[in-house]
Amino acid sequence: MDISRRQLAGVILAGTVVGQSAAQAPAQAPPPSADAQLEGARSERRIAAQIIARVPLPMTVEPAFQFKA
Secondary structure (H helix, E strand, C coil): CCCCHHHHHHHHHHHHHHHHHHHHCCCCCCCCCHHHHHHHHHHHHHHHHHHHHCCCCCCCCCCCCCCCC
């Protein structure tokens, strides 16, 4: 198959244009609702609490609290 440099360049450029337009098609997702944001924040806090709970902490490290009213 004989193909000229111009034809080859045209095929390559056409492929990149199609690839770029396909990549840009889903521009932005709609913003999450307030309930979704709340559930996301709660799940992040649960994960953070699980990570903190994995670390052993001796009682001598924790400060003594005295609550006076």
